[in-house]
Amino acid sequence: MTPNQNLSTKFRTALRNELPIWIQKGIVSEQTAKQLSNAYQLDNLKHESTRLLSAVIFTIGAVLLAGGVISFVAANWEAIPTPIKLALLFFALISFHAVGFWLWHTHNWRRLGHALIFCGCLVFGANIGLVAQIFHISSNWYRGFGAWALGSLVMAWAVRSWIIGVLALGTSFIWFIGFQSDHEQSASFYPLILAVSLLPLAWIIRSRVLYVGTLLGIITAACVLAGYQGSGRQLLLTIAAGGMFMWALGEVRRASEWCLEFANITEGFGLGLLAVAAYIWSFHDLWDSSVFGPMRSLWAFLFFSLSIAISLLAWRRAKRSQLLLTVGVLLVGGILCVSSLLSAASTNISDGEFLFTATTNLAALILAAVIIGVGLIYERRLAFWLGSLYLVLLILSRFLEYETSLLVKSAAFLACGVAVIVAGISYEKYLRRNAASIEGSKGEAGV
Amino acid sequence: MSQRASLVAFIAAVIIQVLILVAVPARKVFTMATGKTVVLKVQPVDPYNILSGYYATLGFDISRVDAFPNVRGVSHGFSEGAWCYAVVEKGDDGTWKPVSLQHDLPDNLPDNRVALLGKLNHGVIRYEIEEFYIPEAQRHSIAEDLSRNVDKARVEVKVDRTGHAALQRLIIEDRIYE
Numbered sequence: 001m002t003p004n005q006n007l008s009t010k011f012r013t014a015l016r017n018e019l020p021i022w023i024q025k026g027i028v029s030e031q032t033a034k035q036l037s038n039a040y041q042l043d044n045l046k047h048e049s050t051r052l053l054s055a056v057i058f059t060i061g062a063v064l065l066a067g068g069v070i071s072f073v074a075a076n077w078e079a080i081p082t083p084i085k086l087a088l089l090f091f092a093l094i095s096f097h098a099v100g101f102w103l104w105h106t107h108n109w110r111r112l113g114h115a116l117i118f119c120g121c122l123v124f125g126a127n128i129g130l131v132a133q134i135f136h137i138s139s140n141w142y143r144g145f146g147a148w149a150l151g152s153l154v155m156a157w158a159v160r161s162w163i164i165g166v167l168a169l170g171t172s173f174i175w176f177i178g179f180q181s182d183h184e185q186s187a188s189f190y191p192l193i194l195a196v197s198l199l200p201l202a203w204i205i206r207s208r209v210l211y212v213g214t215l216l217g218i219i220t221a222a223c224v225l226a227g228y229q230g231s232g233r234q235l236l237l238t239i240a241a242g243g244m245f246m247w248a249l250g251e252v253r254r255a256s257e258w259c260l261e262f263a264n265i266t267e268g269f270g271l272g273l274l275a276v277a278a279y280i281w282s283f284h285d286l287w288d289s290s291v292f293g294p295m296r297s298l299w300a301f302l303f304f305s306l307s308i309a310i311s312l313l314a315w316r317r318a319k320r321s322q323l324l325l326t327v328g329v330l331l332v333g334g335i336l337c338v339s340s341l342l343s344a345a346s347t348n349i350s351d352g353e354f355l356f357t358a359t360t361n362l363a364a365l366i367l368a369a370v371i372i373g374v375g376l377i378y379e380r381r382l383a384f385w386l387g388s389l390y391l392v393l394l395i396l397s398r399f400l401e402y403e404t405s406l407l408v409k410s411a412a413f414l415a416c417g418v419a420v421i422v423a424g425i426s427y428e429k430y431l432r433r434n435a436a437s438i439e440g441s442k443g444e445a446g447v
Numbered sequence: 448m449s450q451r452a453s454l455v456a457f458i459a460a461v462i463i464q465v466l467i468l469v470a471v472p473a474r475k476v477f478t479m480a481t482g483k484t485v486v487l488k489v490q491p492v493d494p495y496n497i498l499s500g501y502y503a504t505l506g507f508d509i510s511r512v513d514a515f516p517n518v519r520g521v522s523h524g525f526s527e528g529a530w531c532y533a534v535v536e537k538g539d540d541g542t543w544k545p546v547s548l549q550h551d552l553p554d555n556l557p558d559n560r561v562a563l564l565g566k567l568n569h570g571v572i573r574y575e576i577e578e579f580y581i582p583e584a585q586r587h588s589i590a591e592d593l594s595r596n597v598d599k600a601r602v603e604v605k606v607d608r609t610g611h612a613a614l615q616r617l618i619i620e621d622r623i624y625e
Binding site for chain 1 (some may be wrong): 450453454456458459460461463464465467468470471472475476502528575576577578580581613614615
């Protein structure tokens with residue numbers, strides 16, 4: 001039996017340490033303890049930590065090895081005839097990959113093999129640059145990154161590797177930045193290409209880093225496409241819609257319990273994007289100086305529509321408390337998107353300057369309440385504290401922005417400080433009460 | 448995935464990487480193998496910034512639109528980003544001179560003329576032969592030689608039937624850099 005993916009190593013370590021105490025106190029029998037140990041594979045914990053360490057050491061070692069080989073070759077590079085140079089490049093590429101795969105599959109040295117194949121992909125990228133040098137190729141700089149991304153993507157799928165997937169994501173994004181300046185229309189498909197090529201891989205290998213990285217890549221690319229002509233309102237629209245989209249994806253996973261391990265992190269980044277957008281545009285001056293340009297926000301509209309559709313899907317299965325949070329997030333995203341669109345429609349920004357600043361501040365306040373709500377409902381301390389700090393940041397920013405007298409500013413700082421301490425104490429009491437009531441109900445069930 | 452499927456997927460991925468690596472210089476290799484040798488006079492681009500990393504940035508007579516008599520001083524219709532064909536003719540001094548700028552690849556050019564494919568970029572025509580890689584050890588000596596003797600510098604390029612060009616060597620007086 002494989003331990004549940006959602007259970008952290010920290011939990012399993014704590015369980016392993018607690019079990020002997022439980023046996024001693026007679027809480028569980030030795031038989032039950034053995035069953036728990038088998039179910040959570042507690043005996044493997046020591047090997048797992050050793051394997052993680054060895055993976056890190058092997059990767060560093062392999063990168064150093066690749067660096068050493070490249071430096072040695074580079075030192076004698078000019079003296080080597082072109083055919084030998086080319087042969088060396090291909091030999092290095094194939095050697096890293098072949099030795100990596102051989103160690104991985106024949107000797108079961110999974111991590112060392114993986115590290116060598118990753119290095120092979122780095123060597124592949126270096127080789128593209130070296131081949132371009134040998135033949136004096138002076139094409140567009142981003143094409144090399146496109147070729148590197150394609151080769152890395154294929155290898156990431158072949159060996160089911162998250163780190164090579166991240167390499168493909170990074171190099172493809174660099175390619176996109178160069179490509180979109182020359183081919184604006186064709187580049188608008190890039191977010192779709194990312195979604196199709198990397199999200200399924202992240203699901204299959206259950207990689208949260210690759211999953212969230214790809215989603216952020218999609219939203220950032222949409223922001224680049226939207227903001228290319230310098231319109232700040234389009235950025236607000238795209239970031240807000242992207243944040244809503246990530247939240248909705250996280251919620252549907254929580255409600256359907258499918259790939260549940262992606263839920264928290266996806267929701268967290270969704271809230272983060274909304275928080276950044278609401279905070280930046282909560283400043284009055286930003287609306288005043290917002291650069292105008294045509295609205296070209298296809299991806300923002302797509303994110304917005306998908307968020308609504310996905311939220312409706314999750315609606316039936318979600319608990320009442322979860323629904324409240326989703327409504328809050330949709331409200332925040334909706335206010336930000338509508339403000340952005342209305343400001344685009346108004347011919348004179350000064351007409352609605354106050355209104356847009358006020359609505360964005362309202363959205364930011366609701367968002368702070370939602371983040372604090374996440375902390376309360378899911379009992380996540382970090383969310384509670386971040387929400388509280390976000391609220392304090394908003395209040396203090398407004399005080400500093402509108403040139404209030406020093407005395408009022410000092411009162412605001414004091415009030416915020418006191419409010420944070422009181423909120424923190426109340427939250428800790430709330431968590432303890434909850435823990436006590438759970439213990440109590442367990443005790444009653446036992447009786 | 449089974450062991451066999453993993454192996455097949457892995458080998459396919461390595462082959463694709465090798466093919467990509469082969470494809471990078473394929474066009475240049477084809478041009479070098481089948482193209483006609485053309486010598487172009489180098490023009491100074493930015494004498495204070497010849498080196499860009501490990502590359503020397505080169506400009507040529509044919510980089511300027513107004514170097515071509517047929518489009519000089521008239522509305523030529525070549526907009527930013529447009530592809531064009533630069534027809535050059537072999538001169539008495541061995542270097543090739545601009546003759547005309549065309550929208551399409553000209554047919555039946557005589558032996559002493561070739562057409563190079565270029566793209567209008569920020570007011571100059573680029574032929575993808577503007578960057579010459581310089582080995583680290585020779586970086587400063589070549590850069591100095593080039594900035595002192597830019598009027599005597601030439602490049603030897605190969606041009607294939609479709610107009611694609613490949614840079615072969617940089618020649619400054621009798622000194623050859625490859």
